[in-house]
Amino acid sequence: MKLSEGVEWALHSCLNLAWLPPGRAVSATRLAAFYELPAAYLNKQLQALVRAGLLASTSGPRGGFRLARAPEEITLLDVVTAIEGPEEAFRCEQILRQGPGGSPDVDYRQACLISQAMRRADLAWRRELAGQTLAELKAAVERRYPDTPGNTRGRFAEMFS
Template identity: 75%
Template structure:
């Protein structure tokens, strides 16, 4: 499975917004400039986060994006689902129905060992993502790179845009 790059961009943008604090809205263009990303494409990701209730969006000259919830209330799964959608990574099309001895009336979603194994793997992946918040990620970053929050705030305070 491969997630689109918008998931990475969204996660980093949320982390940066967490360091900037809830009082400050940041435009998609400024968030994109921080990493040299295409603003229009990042804006699509940020709008998806706003639709999911992870960010709020305000228009106008002092507008932009803010976190709608604290980082400890946003899981990695929340962000992935906002960007990628809620569908499972594996989709069983029940091809066993067409194989020799296939039963057109059987529910192969429940009978197929491959479908069951893939469903368990998807569930384990989702549980892992749901078990980690952006506050957990923030804490890990701050332990390993303690100057990151202040450097991020300084960049947004001093770089024009």
């Protein structure tokens, strides 16, 4: 039970993109340089965000990635799901089917109480993540660390020089 490393990268990158002027695209190379990450691999993760409709990408010079929606419309769950996939953490292989009294016709993902309990926990996790948007996170950071937006914009600006 561990999340991919790309989740952390994706969350920080989305937050950084949220501080840029709308429409401004940043290449994977520059986003990677921000935290000294491997550029090609970060690019791979960002592609997943594009496929999920969270980011939009542009090719060629001055191209790169930008948010595809307003930060208010992007939840943390959206980002996590884009990287990790939509499957829930607990894999019910329906082993009850092999047990005594097991039937091939029953969907034990619904009938098995263990499966239900694990799904409840999974939903609690997702609910927590879905309850916070990128905009709220951005605002919280600006309250606690007021210099961050300026620093971020400045760092990207000097990358363009």
